[in-house]
Amino acid sequence: MPDSPLADSPYEVLGVASDADATELRLAYRRALRVAHPDTGGDPARFHAVQRAWVLVGTPAARAAFDRGNGGGAESTPATWAPAAPRPRRDSRPLARSYGHPGGLSRERYLGLIREWVGRGAPLDDPYDPALVRGAPRDIRHVLADALAEEATARSLSTLGIAYTIWHDLATDAAGHGLPPKLDHLVLGPTGLFAIQSEDWGGPVALKRGELVGEALAGERPIKALAARAKAIGRAAKVKPTALVVVVPDQYAAEPLELGGTYRGATIALVRSSRLASAVREGLPGSAHLGGTEVMEVRSRLQATVRFA
Structure with missing residues (x-):
């Protein structure tokens, strides 16, 4: 499961630009870790976020994978926010009766907004490309995040x-x-x-x-x-x-x-x-x-x- 479109990128967590060199990245990580460490009065949640950010971009291989759109590290599958394909069921228990299209309207709004933001006539090969989504304004990412939340709720309720x-x-x-x-x-x-x-x-x-x-x-x-x-x-x-x-x-x-x-x-x-x-x-x-x-x-x-x- 990829992160929410609203989640801070590892670079944002560490407080550096996405094109920071390896030395800048390492110094930023050490500084962020020191500030967030619970033993020095830091926030445990922030401390874990810093550690996870380093896992995602702390080595050349992991960073290259993340920058290609792999949100989970070099060994995981590429992150995507595109609609999931139906999965075959593994049990025969009756599901709840369901009507309507969860997340459908939110996805339609997202696609319209992201195309407008990219610009009319500009190519948009993949509207769910992680690099594109992360660079979009927060209000556009919020619409996509809500679509994903609605779809997750529908799966749970089923x-x-x-x-x-x-x-x-x-x-x-x-x-x-x-x-x-x-x-x-x-x-x-x-x-x-x-x-x-x-x-x-x-x-x-x-x-x-x-x-x-x-x-x-x-x-x-x-x-x-x-x-x-x-x-x-x-x-x-x-x-x-x-x-x-x-x-x-x-x-x-x-x-x-x-x-x-x-x-x-x-x-x-x-x-x-x-x-x-x-x-x-x-x-x-x-x-x-x-x-x-x-x-x-x-x-x-x-x-x-x-x-x-």
Whole structure:
């Protein structure tokens, strides 16, 4: 799995230009390691990031591999953010019923933005080329990061089983604040009706007073936006979500599952990507479960009203 498009490159972690010579690179590594070392009051996470950066570019072979687009070192396969090819299943357990195209709209937006940034008429052989992506403005990389997050969530949710129904990339009439006003995922099952937003801001976030906070958010209010989108869909179908969930890459949430109170009866939660499927399968603490008849009724209403972005 390649790094997020929003992740700092090894050169950025070490604080040098990508064309720094070997001596500059070595001095920068030693300096960064000394500053970040936990024994001298540094940040352990930063210390590990510096060490990993050196693994990726610290030797001529590793650096050459990274610069060619290999994000995992000289011996790993090349990093790519292109859509993954379908993989054959290794078990016969029924999957959750799924509708829509997770990450599809975000990928379309990314392709449009990256082509516009490169320039009209300019050749663009591979819009997912790692060197191209890393050089793009942050807002463009953010769109791609969100597409990858949505696809990862869809893979996780598909394992829930036949008792669950999932809709991806739902269109809503909620205010989009310049972004497509869509809901990434809606999950229905015996443990409730979950409105889920998959996000990757490239930095840590946490819940505070029912809203997400963190430097990487740059003023966004994700829970408020999620609630508005869920309300718009619920109003059309005459149903109410039992949970509002934001799912982020594991490294950006301090806890696997963090609760943030309720909003109009729906439990608010911030969930690590690796914890999402089990959180939905178990149900969130304080969130209402649904009976079999109720699940069927809600599913029928949603199937009759859901539109895809």
